Amino acid sequence: MVSLVKLSMEEGLRTNQFYVVYQPQFSLRSNRLIGFEALLRWSHPVLGQIPPSDFIPLAERNGFIDTLGYWVMDTAIREFMSLAQRGYKLSVNVSVLQFQREDFVDRVVYLLRERGFPLEFFVLELTESEPIQRGASFLAMMRSLKSHGITVYIDDFGMGYSSLDYLNFIPVSALKLDRSFVSRVLWDASSRYLLSDIVALARRHKLQVIAEGVETREQVDFLRTRDCDIIQGYILSKPIVIAEVPLFLRAFYSNYNKWF
Ligand code: C2E
Ligand code: CA
Ligand code: CA
Numbered sequence: 001m002v003s004l005v006k007l008s009m010e011e012g013l014r015t016n017q018f019y020v021v022y023q024p025q026f027s028l029r030s031n032r033l034i035g036f037e038a039l040l041r042w043s044h045p046v047l048g049q050i051p052p053s054d055f056i057p058l059a060e061r062n063g064f065i066d067t068l069g070y071w072v073m074d075t076a077i078r079e080f081m082s083l084a085q086r087g088y089k090l091s092v093n094v095s096v097l098q099f100q101r102e103d104f105v106d107r108v109v110y111l112l113r114e115r116g117f118p119l120e121f122f123v124l125e126l127t128e129s130e131p132i133q134r135g136a137s138f139l140a141m142m143r144s145l146k147s148h149g150i151t152v153y154i155d156d157f158g159m160g161y162s163s164l165d166y167l168n169f170i171p172v173s174a175l176k177l178d179r180s181f182v183s184r185v186l187w188d189a190s191s192r193y194l195l196s197d198i199v200a201l202a203r204r205h206k207l208q209v210i211a212e213g214v215e216t217r218e219q220v221d222f223l224r225t226r227d228c229d230i231i232q233g234y235i236l237s238k239p240i241v242i243a244e245v246p247l248f249l250r251a252f253y254s255n256y257n258k259w260f
Contacts, residue, residue, distance in 0.1 A: 006062040008044075009055070013071060017043050020075050021239035024248070025091070025210065025232045028224050031259050033252065035089030037125065037232065038076040039239045040068070060097050069098045073108065077117045079242040084121040091123040093155065102137060105144045112150075120149040125176065127155040142170040153210065158198070167205045174230070175202055179213020182233075186222060199227050 012018055022036040042050045059065040073092050080090045098104055112119050124145065145152060154166055157175040166172060175198065184191040202209045211223050214233030223231060237248055 003062065005055075005058050006064050009059060009062075009064050009068065012042060012044065013067070017045065018068075018071065019043070019241065020072060020079065021241055022076075022080070022245060023232055023239040024236045024252075025089075025230050026236055026259070027230050028220075029229055033088065033236075033249070034230065035091060035121075035123065036080070036083065036245070037091040037093070037239075038072060038080070039093070040072050056095070060095055065095050065097055066101060069094060070107065070111070074111055077111060077115050077122075081115065081117060083245065084118055087121075089121045089123055089151070090117075091125050091153065094124045094126055096126060096128040099138055099141055102141075105141045105148075108145075108150070109148050120151075123151040123153060125153045125155040126172075128161040139169060142172075146171040158194075167201070167207070172207065174208040174210050176210045176212055179233070182211045182213045182219065182223075183215075185226075186218060192226075195226055195228075203227075 019041050020038050021041055022038055024033050025035045025037060026032070027034045040052050040056070042052070042055055044050050056065070059068050076090055076092055080088075084090060101107075108124075109119070111117075112122055142152065151174075152170070152172045153174040153176050154172050155176045156178040158181070159178055177195075177198065181191060181194075185195050199209050208229040209227075210230040210232065211219075211228050212232045214220060214223065214231045214235050216235060219233075220231060220235060236252070240248060
């Protein structure tokens, strides 16, 4: 079963069933769009659109995540180049399992340099879907990323296996709050307290807080009052293919006043 899925993923890569979409991230501090997150899509000829929440865990289990992860990075780096040259950051999701390959950082840096992509405009969003040994080599890789100017965000902070000791040991620059959490803050008091705690924690560690899955104006206003730094979600845009980004940017900036 596992190898069947792997086979169809290999076939999918060979026959262009995979593609990347991009979702904008907006700074509540500067009132500017600062970057885009790359999200993987699989359009299967028989099964239709398969959500990444279904196939990423399978790829993690069958070992295909390495190949898929590099493909996403390579594709996004290539597609996003002109946007990076205009000052937008590119975030790519990376499974913590990808760090189990010792040459992970070298390969990422090689990809970026080969394409001439500015390293300081490249971000890795790290999710920990499984607990891994965060030993000396993991730490060394995280530090090496930083020394190359590559930024790391902790994705879905506070969920899964992401743990607080990250903040003391690895150089990250932002915590991302999951959509399920953000959707609760307006009506659930305990989530609101937790949000204040997370923002305070982030400030102590000089980290930014990014709220994802922001869908309403009320959420934007609320997150502003709670000192959240960056938002992402359908209120700005659904994830779009790269060809749609220029149109989005034009529409966004012509409607700019709405964001103040
Ligand atoms: P994530 O990194 O937490 O990404 C955010 C998810 O929320 C995306 O789902 C996005 O489309 C969705 N979303 C964003 N704003 C809104 C909103 O306002 N409302 C609603 N309802 N949804 C919103 P998506 O694209 O289905 O991705 C799901 C997860 O799959 C991602 O969660 C990420 O963990 C994983 N993933 C996606 N692409 C990759 C990849 O290239 N590599 C790895 N390792 N994981 C990936
Ligand atoms: Ca993410
Ligand atoms: Ca999430």
